Amino acid sequence: MAMTTTIVAWESRNQQGGGGGGHGGGGERREHMFEKVVTPSDVGKLNRLVVPKHHAEKYFPLGPAARSSPAGTVLCFEDARGGDSTWRFRYSYWSSSQSYVITKGWSRFVRDKRLAAGDTVSFCRAGARLFIDCRRRAAAVSPSSPSGALIKVQLPVVDEKEASCGRRCLRLFGVDLQLRADAPPALDLQL
Amino acid sequence: MAMTTTIVAWESRNQQGGGGGGHGGGGERREHMFEKVVTPSDVGKLNRLVVPKHHAEKYFPLGPAARSSPAGTVLCFEDARGGDSTWRFRYSYWSSSQSYVITKGWSRFVRDKRLAAGDTVSFCRAGARLFIDCRRRAAAVSPSSPSGALIKVQLPVVDEKEASCGRRCLRLFGVDLQLRADAPPALDLQL
DNA sequence: TTTCCCACCTGCTAA
């Protein structure tokens, strides 16, 4: 499954959230670091977020020790929209793929935020405080959506007699089935 | 893949293997400890056997030191059917999953014994001597096989007209299907 | 390179 990973980053020092937004304080300006449009893998069973290398090395640098250690380090983020939730992620470097990843803790974030492929997760900071936020992708979920590959399966005819009366047969998991007369002529399997 | 793990344990002091079976001696009675029906993971690429916690703590207790140490300890088993083979396994506790595992040496046992998922591995002892044995799963892959949980699914009638002509309908993965007239009245799903 | 081993991690599920 191929999905383009889009990264958008600002170097601006724009204050986020307008005015005194967010939860009380610190007073320091909130600076956008970067965003990532998450891939299916980022929200899937791999339970990890790949942090693009140039952003990782700029904003979340690992010392030589942490870079070598599988344990990496722990990054704590506050919820950018306020609330009490904080998110603790293990952050480390995978030398095998030469990539920076957020692992432990990430799957909980995905679940709690109902994060889906195509959504955007954004990171910002105010001094030493780190914030994480996310937003939904633009709504449209059409059959031509790029988020899931579609395979059209023509249903095989396995029984001449039945076929002659217009019924399509299908052997599924060892069970012989017939499609209803008004069933579509093919199955669309979404991966 | 869901596979039922069946554990059978005896506390009896029955001598195993009948008479003076096994290889010469010791004289001590051979006591069954426990058995495990191995899972696909136990005989697969993970190269480890998960020892169910209650059996592990009863028969192969690890001292605090060995429990904390990643090195664990070494368990040596003799072949319960005699022969010269002895099996040295590393046995340790994985704190992350809170489980007891046999790791190093296990894959060799799996290979040499041609152990497959569903087979049973059994452990017994005679005094301080430990024995390991295994046996094939019951050959039959019949619907009543105990090696996989069976769920009998009565097919729902969803369409009166179709039902009246003797056809059973089933909605599967969002697709309306009809069973062939000669299909069984229920599905046995083997897990 | 490939295989095995190691120390982790997590979702599912039965109790």
Add this chain to the structure above:
DNA sequence: TTTAGCAGGTGGGAA
């Protein structure tokens, strides 16, 4: 309903 157990995984590294 919550939770402990474990089956099924990961990347890293040693051999």
